[in-house]
Amino acid sequence: DARVTQTPRDKVTEMGQEVTMRCQPILGHNTVFWYRQTMMQGLELLAYFRNRAPLDDSGMPKDRFSAEMPDATLATLKIQPSEPRDSAVYFCASGLDQGPEQFFGPGTRLTVL
């Protein structure tokens, strides 16, 4: 049963600390998406990759957020330094650029105190 996995599932940290979230896309998928979900803003697209190359990260605060795909089996989203307003659930999703569906991971719940 192929699934997108995300670690950690929950993260509590203090303001100013670095946070790294990891995502393992489904094997063979060549597109990866990072989303952020909050009660106020709903679901926001932060960045997406195709064949490990970043296609669009316009939804991401550039000064503190960075997203990378060091290899086809790992995507990372890093926040440095973290702020309380970054508290949210961060979802990773993967798919095939020839197929319409995205498969979501279970999310990382981030709380910045």
Place this chain on the structure above:
Amino acid sequence: GDSVTQMEGPVTLSEEAFLTINCTYTATGYPSLFWYVQYPGEGLQLLLKATKADDKGSNKGFEATYRKETTSFHLEKGSVQVSDSAVYFCALRGTGFQKLVFGTGTRLLVSP
């Protein structure tokens, strides 16, 4: 640009009631349309999809028909269950490789 508008929630129903959640879209060309569902504490999962006009997507008793003339993709279910309580997202994907555009989500609460 492309956009999706769906009805505000929460939608509160009794078990076995009929469900409709409205979704309309704005897009150029011929997008694919989707309904995703998010159960509490989980990620989104695809509920159903339709890739061309007049297609009907269906799954788990839910249905939605791609209506190009009204640019709509309303979600329906004839008899809801308590276990259907979740947040439902309407989404579209344009032609070619493009990102998904999501609506704001509609929370459904079903009481026994």
